[in-house]
Amino acid sequence: MKSPLPANPRHIAVLRLSALGDACNLVPTIRALQRRFPEARITWIIGKGEHSLLAGLSGVEFVVYDKASGLAGMRELxxxxxxxxxxxxxxxxxALRASVLSLGLKADARLxxxxxxxxDFQHxxxxxRLAPxxxxxVLDSFMDFARALGVEDDRPEWHLPVPAQAYDEARLLSGEAPYLVINACSNARxxxxxxxxxxxxxxxxxxxxxxxxLKSVLTGxxxxxxxxxxxxxxxLCQPGSVVNAVGATSLKGLLALIDKARVAIAPDTGPVHMANALSTPTLGLYATTNPDRAAPYLWREFVVNAYPRAVRAYLNKSVKDVPWGQRVRHAEAMTLIETDEVIAQLDALLDATAHQGARHEH
Known part of the structure; x- marks a missing residue:
């Protein structure tokens, strides 16, 4: 007979190795668990890069698994x-890799x-199992784990740790003038x-x-x-209008750059969720993934959403007729995003968050 879920857990393990954006979307679940169970230990088993991003997260003990280490790394963990x-x-x-890793962990209950x-047969x-x-x-899917343990206060909070030296690193690249962050590329999978x-x-x-x-700082x-x-x-840009910082920052430095930016613009990739976690106004560009599932959570109304057009053009269906999470794997899908609609959303976002300008202009 399986053990019931604990009503007052003393030690909670969180198994989520990747990716950067998902790690950011999981942090509100950690914060909700901490509010509900302030005395509980929380151990997060996490990927190497994701740990570099979140190292120092308050109240969390990290155990790092480098996916490149394979089975030998699992045995060591x-x-x-x-x-x-x-x-x-x-x-x-x-993912099957994570499920195999879970077999070597001792837990009274597994959710x-x-x-x-x-x-990948996770069940x-x-x-x-979670309720349907x-x-x-994605953020709410993670939060469902906290809800299953009795959490009712599920408001999203992050409080990501950004050390002072990261802000120094960012300032050397951006200068003091207000700027946008543009992270143009997603992972090359x-x-x-x-x-x-x-x-x-x-x-x-x-x-x-x-x-x-506003000048723009290119990151990646x-x-x-x-x-x-x-x-x-x-x-293609005027001199002085853009700073190329691609490959020039640590992950903490990237967080600092984003934190001080007036707006962040990116497709569905890690930095768009980092910006969301830092409450930086965020403009997401979506065509191949559904923003209703994966948009920057606090800034969903400012997404440029070409996903319905892409589903129609390349899958010959409407959004309601494709599975949740369906991706449009077509090389031309992002060309459905028009420059004018991105500019219009940028103007709307800047106008809606004008009160935040003072926070970023220092």
């Missing part, structure tokens, strides 16, 4: 936790997704067509510079695609 028994394991990663949301590895929640945003056009970004940068006096990793894209964007 299991050894490190051999004497630890959790009251409950919250299995929040719908995973309901069968409709579970992937075989958990004794308890059709068409849930197979058939992950989330990147908008070079010409489109250059037009938005021109508009922000001429109409609002050091991959050849990201560096090439940033170089192409910068080459």
């Amino acid at each position: 299991w050894r490190s936790l051999a004497d630890t028994r959790f009251d409950v394991l919250l299995h929040m990663q719908q 995973g997704y309901d069968k409709a949301r579970a992937k 075989w590895f958990t004794g308890h 929640h059709p068409n849930a945003h 197979l058939r992950n067509f989330r990147n908008w056009s070079v010409a489109g970004y250059a037009s938005v940068i021109e508009h922000a510079w001429v109409q609002h006096g 990793g050091a991959t050849p695609l990201e560096q090439e894209t940033a170089g192409q964007i910068a080459a």
Whole structure:
């Protein structure tokens, strides 16, 4: 007979290894658990990069698993936790690798997704399942784990740790003048067509510079695609209107850059959710993923949403006729986003958050 879910857990394990955006969307669940169970220990088993982003998160003990370490890394992690028994394991990663990792963890109760949301046979590895929640945003899917443990206060809070040296790092790149952050590229995964056009970004940068006096800081990793894209964007822009900081920041430095930005613009990738977590006004560009599921949570009304058009154009269906979470894996899908609609949403976002300008202009 399986153990019931604990009414007052003393030690909670959270298993979620990746990705950066999902890690940001999970933090409100951690905060909700901390409000409900202030005496409980919370151990988060997390990926290496994700830990670099969230290191120092208050009240959380991290155990880091580097996916590149494979089974040997799992065995090492299991050894490190051999004497630890959790009251409950919250299995929040719908991937077989994470489920295999969970087998070496000791827990009285294991909670995973309901069968409709579970992937890679995750429901075989958990004794308890969430109540169904059709068409849930990613953040709310994570919050369902807290709700299953009796949490009622589910307001989203983050309080991400950003050290002082990260702000120093950001200031060296951005200077003191107000700026936008533009993270043009998403992860270069197979058939992950989330990147908008070079010409489109250059037009938005021109508009922000001429109409609002805002320069743009380009951010991203050091991959050849990201560096090439940033170089192409910068080459189309007026001198002084753009700073190319691609590959030039740590993850904490990126957080600091975003925190001080007037607005952040990005497709469905980690920085759009970092910006959301920092309460920086956020403009998400969506065509291949459904923003109702994955938009920056606090800024959903300002998303540029070409997803319905992409579903119609490339799947020959309407949004209501495709599975929740369906992606449009077509290289041309993001071209359905028009420059004029991005500029219009930027203007609307700047106008709606004019009171925040003073917070960022220092």
